Amino acid sequence: MTFSPSEQICPEKRDITIRKERNRGMSYEIITVPRxxxxxxxxxxxxxxxxxxxxxxxxxxxxGADIWKASVRVFDAAVEKAYLGARKISWMEVFAGEKSFxxxxxxxxxxxxxxxxxxEACREFMVxxxxxxxxxxxxxxxxxxxxxxxxxxxxxxxxxVRYFQGAPSPVKRPQDVDxxxxxxxxxxxxxxxxxxxxxxxxxxFKKFLLEEMxxxxxxxxxxxxxxxxxxxxxxxxxxxRAAIQYALTHNRSSVTMxxxxxxxxxxxxxxxxxxxxxxxxxxRDRVVTERESWIIGNQDRNPTLTAEENARLIEPGYDMMTxxxxxxxxxxVEGALKLMSTHGSGRWKKLLLIRDSIADITLxxxxxxxxxxxxxxxxxxxxxxxxxxxAAQVGGIGIAPGANINYVTGHAIFExxxxxxxxxxxxxxVNPGSLILSGVMMLEYLGWQEAADLIxxxxxKTISQKKVTYDFERLMDGATLVTCSGFAxxxxxxx
Numbered sequence: 227m228t229f230s231p232s233e234q235i236c237p238e239k240r241d242i243t244i245r246k247e248r249n250r251g252m253s254y255e256i257i258t259v260p261r262x263x264x265x266x267x268x269x270x271x272x273x274x275x276x277x278x279x280x281x282x283x284x285x286x287x288x289x290g291a292d293i294w295k296a297s298v299r300v301f302d303a304a305v306e307k308a309y310l311g312a313r314k315i316s317w318m319e320v321f322a323g324e325k326s327f328x329x330x331x332x333x334x335x336x337x338x339x340x341x342x343x344x345x346e347a348c349r350e351f352m353v354x355x356x357x358x359x360x361x362x363x364x365x366x367x368x369x370x371x372x373x374x375x376x377x378x379x380x381x382x383x384x385x386x387v388r389y390f391q392g393a394p395s396p397v398k399r400p401q402d403v404d405x406x407x408x409x410x411x412x413x414x415x416x417x418x419x420x421x422x423x424x425x426x427x428x429x430x431f432k433k434f435l436l437e438e439m440x441x442x443x444x445x446x447x448x449x450x451x452x453x454x455x456x457x458x459x460x461x462x463x464x465x466x467r468a469a470i471q472y473a474l475t476h477n478r479s480s481v482t483m484x485x486x487x488x489x490x491x492x493x494x495x496x497x498x499x500x501x502x503x504x505x506x507x508x509x510r511d512r513v514v515t516e517r518e519s520w521i522i523g524n525q526d527r528n529p530t531l532t533a534e535e536n537a538r539l540i541e542p543g544y545d546m547m548t549x550x551x552x553x554x555x556x557x558x559v560e561g562a563l564k565l566m567s568t569h570g571s572g573r574w575k576k577l578l579l580i581r582d583s584i585a586d587i588t589l590x591x592x593x594x595x596x597x598x599x600x601x602x603x604x605x606x607x608x609x610x611x612x613x614x615x616x617a618a619q620v621g622g623i624g625i626a627p628g629a630n631i632n633y634v635t636g637h638a639i640f641e642x643x644x645x646x647x648x649x650x651x652x653x654x655x656v657n658p659g660s661l662i663l664s665g666v667m668m669l670e671y672l673g674w675q676e677a678a679d680l681i682x683x684x685x686x687k688t689i690s691q692k693k694v695t696y697d698f699e700r701l702m703d704g705a706t707l708v709t710c711s712g713f714a715x716x717x718x719x720x721x
Contacts, residue, residue, distance in 0.1 A: 252350065254343050256330065262316030265352040265672075267636040273352070275672045280316045282347050286357020287324040288646025289656045289710075294357050296658040296714035300681060301665050303718045308676040318351070320344040322370055323359035324646075340370050345377050354639045355668055357661060358646040371641070372418070375411045378637050380630035381461065382468050383409035383606075385613040385643070386667070392689045393621035394701035400620050402596035406478070407616070408469040409609025411630055413461045416606040420453030428452055457493040457605065459500050466501035468633045469603035470509055473578055480579040481505075484588045484604035484612065497605055498582050505580045514565075514574040516581035521562040522574050533559045585611075592616060613643070624656070624697050625685075627663035629671070640668040654709045657695040659685070662717070684720040688713070691720075 263276035285294045298317065305313055321329065322340050330338035339362065348354045359370045374380070385407040389400040421428035431452050435441040444450055466483065473481050483502075487495030505513050514522070520540045525531055531539075537555040538544045544552060569577065583591070585608045592599055592615070604612060617626035628643040642661040650656050662681065669678035689698070692705040693716045699707040708716060 252346060254347065256341060257318065257320055257343050257347055260316040260318050264350065265636075267352070273636050273672070275674075277313045278316055279353070279672070280318050280351050281668075282318045282320040282344075282351050282354035284320055284322050284344070284354070284356035284359070285325060286642065286646065287360040288358060288648040288651045290323075290325075290357030290359075290642075290646060292650075292652065292654050292656060292710045293642060293658040293661050296710045297661045297665055300658075300662050300684075300714050300717050301669070301677075304669070304677040304680045304684075304721060305674065307721050308674070308680055313674065313677075318347070320347045320354070322356070322374070323361075327362075340373055345374070348374070348378060348639060349637065352636055352638070353668065353671065355661070355665060356639055356641045358642050358644060360646050360648075372416055374639060375630050376417075378630075378632065378639070379412060379635070380632050380637060380639060381410065381412050381464060382629075382631045382633065383407075383411045383609060383613075384629040384631055384667070385409060385609075385616075386627060387613070387616040387620055389620040390625065390686055390689045392692065392702075393625065394698055395619060395621055397593065397619050399596070403592075403616060403619050405592070405596075405599050405616060406472065406476075406601045407609055407613050408465055408472070408601065408603045409613060410461060410465045410605045412606075413456050413458060414606030415453055415455050416610075417454070417456050419456065421451065423449055423451040455490070455493050457497055459496070462497045462500040462605075463504045464634070466504050466603045467508065468631075469601050470505060470513065470578065470580070471633070473601040474509070474512060478578070478600045480581060480598075480600045482588075482599055482602050483580075483582040484585050484602055484608050485582060486585045486608065487582075488584055494605060501582070501603060502580065509578070511568060512578055513580050514569055514577045516579060517558070518562040518565065518569070519574050519579065521559050522565060522569050525563060525566060526570060526572060533563065536563075588612065589615060593619070617643070622697065623660060624695075625659035625663060627660055627667050629664060629667050631671075638668070638671055640664040640671075654711050655696055656710055657697050658710050658713060659695075662714075680721045681717065684717040687720040688716045691716070 260280060262278045262280040265276070265279050266274045268274050283294065285291055301315065305315060320343070322344050326341060327338045330341060334341060361369045387403055387405050387407065389395070389403055393400070421431055428451060432447065432450065435444070436447065469481050483498050485494040485498045487498045502515060505515065517540060521536055524536050524539050533556050536559045537552070540559070541555050544555060547555070589612065592612070602612065613626070614623060617623045623644040626643045629638055629640045631638040641664055644660055647656060662685070666678045666681050669675070692702055693708050693713070694702065694705050695708060695710060695713050699705040
C-alpha cells in the first residue's frame with residue numbers, strides 16, 4: 227500500500243486509509259454487509275481483528291435455526307460481559323444448504339445449495355461460523371461441508387475433545403480424555419475422486435490399471451467401482467507442522483501421528499515419514515521422537531553402551547534381522563546419539579514428544595490409555611472416525627466443537643460437528659453445545675480469550691447444576707430438562 231504525502235505526515239490519516247483498504251471488497255447481491263470492519267491477515271502472519279469484526283454465519287438446516295438463535299445470544303452476552311461494550315461482533319448472514327436452495331433455486335438452480343457469494347464472503351471476511359448443513363443425496367452434488375473446506379483450502383479440521391464434569395459418558399474415566407485432533411481436510415478419499423461401476427470413466431480407469439499398470443489385485447474386476455486416495459507431501463507436512471506449532475504454543479506434551487502405514491505404505495506410510503521429517507528438520511531443538519527418547523534414555527542410564535547394544539535394547543528382534551536391517555538400526559542409534567549434547571542428561575523429557583500409532587490400535591488405546599494421547603495429527607478418513615469416537619467418550623457430538631482452518635492464510639470456519647436432525651427442527655429441543663463450543667474456539671482464534679473463558683466456565687457450571695437438554699437429561703439422575711433456548715439462558719445466567 228502506498229500513502230500520499232499528507233498521509234505519511236499524519237498518522238491519523240494513514241490509519242483511516244488502512245481501515246478503508248481493509249474494508250474495500252466485492253459487492254454482494256444476496257448478502258447484506260452490516261456495519262463493521264473486516265478481519266485481515268497482516269504481513270507478519272498474524273490476524274488483525276478490529277473491535278467490531280464482521281463475521282459471516284450460516285444458520286444451518288434442520289435444527290440449525292434453533293441452535294443458532296441460542297448460540298448467538300451466548301456469544302454476544304460473553305463479549306458484552308468481557309469487554310463492557312468495547313468490542314462487539316457484527317454478524318452477517320450468508321447462505322448455504324437447504325435454506326439457501328429454497329431461497330434461490332429459481333435463479334441459481336443447483337448452485338443455490340452453495341452460492342458463489344457465500345464462498346467469496348467467507349474468503350473476504352476471513353473468519354466465519356456455521357450450523358449443520360443438508361447435502362442432497364445423488365445428483366452429483368458434493369458434501370457442502372467438504373466443498374467449503376476444499377474451496378477455501380481449510381486444510382486443518384481442528385477437533386478438541388475434553389470432558390465437562392457431570393456430563394454423561396459410557397466410559398469409566400472420561401476425565402482422562404483431553405485431546406486435540408488435527409485432521410487433514412483436503413486430501414485422502416474425501417477428495418471425491420471416484421467412479422461408479424459401469425460408467426465409461428470407471429471402465430477407462432480400470433483399463434489403465436489392468437493394462438498399463440499391470441495391476442493384479444482387483445478381486446472382482448468385472449463389477450468394481452474405483453476411487454483414488456491422494457496423500458501429498460505438501461499436504462502432510464503442513465498438517466503436521468500446524469499440529470506441532472499448536473502443541474508447542476499450548477504447552478502440550480506430545481503429537482501422535484495416526485495412520486495405517488503398515489498396510490498403505492506409500493500413502494499413509496508416507497504421511498508418517500513426511501511428518502517425522504517436518505518435526506526433525508524444522509523443530510529440532512524443541513522435539514524428540516519416541517525412538518530417539520528410547521535411545522537417548524538408554525544412553526543416559528548407561529553411558530558405556532555401544533551403538534549395537536543400544537540397538538538391541540530398542541529392537542528385541544535385532545539378532546534375527548538381516549545384516550542390512552541391523553545396519554539400519556545401528557545407523558538410527560548413531561544418529562540419535564548425536565543429539566546427546568542438546569537432548570541428553572534427561573533434557574529430552576522436557577521436549578515435545580513426536581510419535582506415531584497405527585489407526586486400529588489407536589482406537590483401542592484412546593479407550594484404555596487415554597492419558598497417553600494429547601495432540602493427534604492424522605489424515606481425513608482416520609480423523610473422521612477418531613473425532614466422533616472420542617466425542618462419544620465425553621458425552622457425544624452434541625458438545626463436540628470443530629473448526630476448519632488454514633493457518634497460512636488465516637481463513638477459518640467454526641462449525642457444529644453434528645448433523646441437521648430434521649425431525650427435531652423448530653422444536654427448541656436439541657443441545658446447542660457443539661456450536662457454542664465451536665464459537666469458543668472462534669473467540670480464542672480471534673484472541674478474545676476473556677469472552678471464551680466466560681462461556682467455558684458457564685458450561686461447566688450449568689452441567690454441574692444438571693440443567694441440560696434432553697440428550698443429557700435422559701442419561702443423568704436428578705437432572706433438570708431445559709430446552710435449547712433454555713440451555714442458552716442458563717449459560718448467560720451463569721456467566
